[in-house]
Amino acid sequence: MKEKIIVKNLVKVFGANPQKALALLKEGKDKAEILNETGFTVGVNNVSFSVNAGEIFVIMGLSGSGKSTILRCLNRLIEPSAGEIIVDGTDITKLNAKQLRKFRQEKTAMVFQQFALLPHRTVLDNTVYGLEVQGIPKKEREEKALKILEIVGLKGWEDKYPSQLSGGMKQRVGLARALTNDADILLMDEAFSALDPLIREEMQDELLSLQQKMNKTIIFITHDLNEALKLGDRIAFLRDGALIQVGTPEEITTHPSDDYVAKFVRGVDRSKILTAADIMKKPQPLIPLRDGPNVALRIMKEHGISSVFVVDRERHLQGIITVDAALEARKAGIMSLSEVELEHGPVVSEETPLHDTLTAMVDSKLPMGVVNQDNKLVGIIVRGSILAALAPDYSGSDSEDELAATASPDHKLVFAEEEMEQESANSAI
Amino acid sequence: MTKIPMAEAIDKVVKWLQINFGESIDAFSDSFGDLIKYLESYLAFIPWWLLILLFALAAWRVSGWKLAVGTILGLAFIFNLQLWPAFLSTLVLVFISALVSIVMGIPLGIIAGRNYRFHRIISPVLDFMQTMPSFVYLIPALLFLGIGTVPAVFATVIFAMPPAIRFTDLGIRQVPVDLVEVGEAFGSTPGQLLWKIQLPVALPTIMAGINQTMMLSLSMVVIASMIGAGGLGAGVLEAIAQLKIGMGFEYGIAVVIIAIILDRLTQGIGSSLRTGDK
Numbered sequence: 124m125k126e127k128i129i130v131k132n133l134v135k136v137f138g139a140n141p142q143k144a145l146a147l148l149k150e151g152k153d154k155a156e157i158l159n160e161t162g163f164t165v166g167v168n169n170v171s172f173s174v175n176a177g178e179i180f181v182i183m184g185l186s187g188s189g190k191s192t193i194l195r196c197l198n199r200l201i202e203p204s205a206g207e208i209i210v211d212g213t214d215i216t217k218l219n220a221k222q223l224r225k226f227r228q229e230k231t232a233m234v235f236q237q238f239a240l241l242p243h244r245t246v247l248d249n250t251v252y253g254l255e256v257q258g259i260p261k262k263e264r265e266e267k268a269l270k271i272l273e274i275v276g277l278k279g280w281e282d283k284y285p286s287q288l289s290g291g292m293k294q295r296v297g298l299a300r301a302l303t304n305d306a307d308i309l310l311m312d313e314a315f316s317a318l319d320p321l322i323r324e325e326m327q328d329e330l331l332s333l334q335q336k337m338n339k340t341i342i343f344i345t346h347d348l349n350e351a352l353k354l355g356d357r358i359a360f361l362r363d364g365a366l367i368q369v370g371t372p373e374e375i376t377t378h379p380s381d382d383y384v385a386k387f388v389r390g391v392d393r394s395k396i397l398t399a400a401d402i403m404k405k406p407q408p409l410i411p412l413r414d415g416p417n418v419a420l421r422i423m424k425e426h427g428i429s430s431v432f433v434v435d436r437e438r439h440l441q442g443i444i445t446v447d448a449a450l451e452a453r454k455a456g457i458m459s460l461s462e463v464e465l466e467h468g469p470v471v472s473e474e475t476p477l478h479d480t481l482t483a484m485v486d487s488k489l490p491m492g493v494v495n496q497d498n499k500l501v502g503i504i505v506r507g508s509i510l511a512a513l514a515p516d517y518s519g520s521d522s523e524d525e526l527a528a529t530a531s532p533d534h535k536l537v538f539a540e541e542e543m544e545q546e547s548a549n550s551a552i
Numbered sequence: 553m554t555k556i557p558m559a560e561a562i563d564k565v566v567k568w569l570q571i572n573f574g575e576s577i578d579a580f581s582d583s584f585g586d587l588i589k590y591l592e593s594y595l596a597f598i599p600w601w602l603l604i605l606l607f608a609l610a611a612w613r614v615s616g617w618k619l620a621v622g623t624i625l626g627l628a629f630i631f632n633l634q635l636w637p638a639f640l641s642t643l644v645l646v647f648i649s650a651l652v653s654i655v656m657g658i659p660l661g662i663i664a665g666r667n668y669r670f671h672r673i674i675s676p677v678l679d680f681m682q683t684m685p686s687f688v689y690l691i692p693a694l695l696f697l698g699i700g701t702v703p704a705v706f707a708t709v710i711f712a713m714p715p716a717i718r719f720t721d722l723g724i725r726q727v728p729v730d731l732v733e734v735g736e737a738f739g740s741t742p743g744q745l746l747w748k749i750q751l752p753v754a755l756p757t758i759m760a761g762i763n764q765t766m767m768l769s770l771s772m773v774v775i776a777s778m779i780g781a782g783g784l785g786a787g788v789l790e791a792i793a794q795l796k797i798g799m800g801f802e803y804g805i806a807v808v809i810i811a812i813i814l815d816r817l818t819q820g821i822g823s824s825l826r827t828g829d830k
């Protein structure tokens with residue numbers, strides 16, 4: 124693999140006179156000590172890495188860890204204090220103003236977090252900006268821009284102004300502007316962070332499919348691990364301006380080099396952090412033990428399901444009655460479910476990890492009951508809920524509330540209903 | 553305690569300037585004065601109703617029919633009061649002064665907007681200029697150029713220029729950082745950055761400055777009648793001197809009408825720029 128960008132011992136110190144801070148860095152002092160002694164902020168502390176041609180290289184780290192600073196050093200929007208940045212064999216830290224402009228025009232294009240579209244220009248005029256600056260004739264640059272706008276799905280929007288677009292569309296324009304420039308290197312600073320989750324996902328997919336066609340070298344900054352894992356060929360972790368670990372998603376998640384990285388990657392395997400309680404739905408409908416098969420059949424018909432949980436007066440789980448069993452019981456003239464031989468599906472406690480829940484679910488056709496410490500039925504799980512929870516867009520690293528929220532609605536109901544429909548269709552025959 | 557000889561020193565400097573540059577200043581003043589006279593006579597050549605219609609058309613374009621109707625009524629009223637010639641010369645003075653202020657002010661504002669050191673130097677100067685009572689500017693104008701239209705324009709330009717500088721400076725400073733970064737990241741030259749990004753984005757703010765410059769020009773042109781500027785201001789001055797209250801009122805109303813029309817016109821241009829969709 125060809126190395127497109129090589130960064131060697133990159134340092135950035137913010138302040139009027141970085142020499143002193145640089146000397147202190149050499150002595151091995153850290154960011155906090157230098158801030159104390161000199162009042163200067165170390166943005167990037169002696170970072171070295173290389174990026175291969177055609178690779179998506181993701182930089183991760185907490186806020187203030189120096190991600191944007193590194194990215195902006197790569198096209199010298201921020202002047203490095205020390206170190207080398209070699210792109211295609213040229214050390215760009217040594218370019219003069221004119222050479223730098225040429226380098227920026229030809230080699231790099233940037234996508235901004237807040238889109239940064241020019242408000243006085245139409246979509247088309249925004250898209251052509253890079254070529255316009257290079258002095259490409261109007262007709263030629265517009266032809267090219269129109270082609271790219273079509274690729275990113277903005278055909279027909281050329282004459283709109285940025286204020287007339289949604290966030291997702293604005294970032295498509297931002298992406299189109301960068302792609303039209305035809306540079307090999309795309310610099311993307313939290314390019315999708317300002318978008319809402321669904322649009323964001325869409326843009327990630329879009330970027331991946333574009334990347335297959337265009338084969339750019341992409342430096343992508345994010346603080347969302349899922350985004351990093353999805354996009355990154357390799358991921359670099361930064362802390363306090365220093366590089367902690369660089370590796371493939373595989374390496375990073377299986378062998379985090381220290382606690383900092385480990386904290387980031389914890390929760391990647393969702394089946395290990397989610398519990399049954401996170402994905403169960405309300406235990407409804409239920410049928411009391413004292414009711415008879417007729418009531419059971421009516422409830423099942425009402426809800427379009429083929430089995431129902433049976434509980435006693437304290438809501439302790441007694442078992443499950445299926446359509447077939449209820450029909451038989453009715454034929455036999457049985458009046459109360461307590462006299463029927465109930466079936467028993469899998470049962471787990473609230474705290475059971477999803478992983479184990481999954482295992483318990485595998486060999487049963489019946490829905491799963493979730494019980495609390497007192498053995499009361501607190502929830503039920505159908506197959507669909509587990510699938511929904513494991514789907515890739517399900518954000519496992521976020522707050523618990525959000526987990527519950529994303530786990531519960533759409534997916535699961537859809538799955539559950541499908542299942543029910545199928546089964547009630549079977550039982551109708 | 554001896555008095556610091558400030559007045560004496562200034563007098564000396566002025567005298568020196570007069571001796572050394574007096575002739576060229578006079579020559580400049582004469583040709584500039586001629587220019588203003590020509591303009592006035594050209595305007596007087598246009599039939600009054602046509603000029604009103606032209607104003608109304610401009611008002612309709614930048615704002616709408618309401619302003620157009622208001623413009624027609626207001627200007628017709630001025631004509632009816634038989635203040636048309638005074639109106640014309642005031643108009644010429646305002647436009648010339650505002651134009652000079654803008655042509656000089658905007659480039660200064662651009663420099664201040666892009667160069668922090670210049671911004672730091674010019675800010676207190678502008679503060680000083682704006683806190684001075686307006687008629688103080690009449691004194692140096694009088695000294696160098698004597699009495700007449702040209703010193704009036706000179707004083708007006710100095711008085712009306714600060715907002716053009718300030719708003720341009722502010723407008724350029726307020727261009728979001730990431731838009732400037734876009735310019736740089738795509739390899740724009742400083743000139744491209746200015747013309748393609750900074751100025752267009754700052755334009756609405758600059759227009760607000762132009763509006764203010766216009767308004768200040770008008771107010772100063774009226775005051776400058778004290779040193780010989782003709783027009784509506786001269787009428788007001790005469791009315792005051794002779795205690796003709798009714799006459800003063802008529803002239804005053806005419807000034808107010810011009811002020812409203814010019815204000816709405818320049819604001820209209822500004823807000824049609826602000827929406828972005830032409």
Ligand SMILES: Nc1ncnc2c1ncn2[C@@H]1O[C@H](COP(=O)(O)OP(=O)(O)OP(=O)(O)O)[C@@H](O)[C@H]1O
Nearest residue numbers: 137164165166184185186187188189190191192193
């Ligand atoms: N222009 C500047 N002047 C002084 N300090 C700065 C400047 N820009 C960044 N810093 C400091 O450098 C450090 C790194 O900032 P940087 O913006 O690169 O962080 P980041 O990882 O991009 O954070 P975020 O996720 O919030 O964008 C921070 O401590 C920040 O305060």
Ligand SMILES: [Mg+2]
Nearest residue numbers: 190191192312
């Ligand atoms: Mg950042």
